[in-house]
Amino acid sequence: MAEYRGPNIRGRQLGERLLQRMSEKNWGVREMSRKLDMSAQWVSAVTRGLTRPEPVRMARFLTTLGFDGAEYRELMGLADEIRKPGLLESYPGGWQVQTLAWHEERAAEIAAFQGLILPGLLQTADYARSLMVETGNAPSPDGIDERVFARMARQLVLTRRPRIEFQFFIHEFALRLPVGRQDRSVMRGQLAHLLRVSAQPNVSIRVVPARIGGHPAVSGHFKLIESTEFEPVVYIEHEISSLFLEAPDEIAVYRQVVAKLGDVALDAARSEAFIAGLAE
Template structure:
């Protein structure tokens, strides 16, 4: 289990223990001679709760013995480095969190209106796309981002039972990323993944009209355990944001559900992808 999942569970446990003890963030921060903002970041999993801090917190909450030992061990586990740590030089903090969560998801739903989603890209397609998106960076850095993308695909490819549902705008099939050969190979890859039963793709045709996704791409992640609430993720050219508020996650889910109802069926979508791939060569 990724450390980010453990950190989220630890954050939730610490928040519940504080509330059960009838204490405010200000109360706890003053007792530990710590900034209130730091405590807030710990309880929202935006900062790591080091084991020594957790060990100091638990007596304040009236937690001792075996129960305290379990929580401190969770803090130790949450401090372990995940596989993506080797790529931290090309990952913003928000993206590290998303990648950690992505690798633990039981179901991934993606809406991408313009290009093939990162988890389905061929190496050549990813290199051409990232080279354009990071045109002001050195080739070595772009290559690091390509290899990170391929590593993410490898991690998810080793997850048995993972459900992947994607809605692609028809423009994603026609947008010429790289050479015509690169695009054709990318579309062939989509067909292969569909035929292998690893993903479900529906295409939103140009004639679909308003889809609810005109403002950009998003991802929904669902996890196998009920203590890990679903999250959304939205991304744009210069950043990304996790969506954790339940009402906002529900809104993304409703949009995705709507998109699926107006998109082509999986069978019709496969047929269209094959047609576009044939025309691209």
């Protein structure tokens, strides 16, 4: 395995959480340095994920900022394993996309594959809402509204500037799955939305047809995020956790999968015609 170049995702996560709490208290690096009686250079390095802080110093940093309980233990764990590539986030009682959204907003290119449902960045509000209800994963009505709003808000990255280049590979099964089965307008509106989004110059939507049988991404969905600000990251979502991969050999595998998907998927024009046919 090639040596990893930092800061890695654990360092970025730790730094972002510290900076967020410092911002809430209106403390800059110099003020934090004064409170800890540490150099400003050290505080800056920790908040940028560039160093592995000693446990005693990290504990002092966290307690000064008011972290305690599970959150304190989580951040101490991040600091202890800051040089370890990759990150598994678990949320058995909740739902979160903060880490994913942070990386999406700073991406230069994103390539994604979905085999059973449509990518979250391409979902309409009606589709997202119906999906939550039909899968039995819906929280309270207010919780559904919160999740749908968060998903729609994330879609702003599709039109942000400077533009991010998006490449979506969607299996035919996902396009044919009748989400909102009690209301056909849900899928009609969703397919029409795909056609509108595909017209954007920075968005490519390509269909992986069922007739090819096995395909390079048969193991499951993923998102490959490339950036000029951090090393590439692969995101894989599960029901109660999210996995971020970043080791160079792992990234190489998924880059190869994306390249092979490009060989077997319909081109953009034929994909648009295919989606339009389903919409009719």
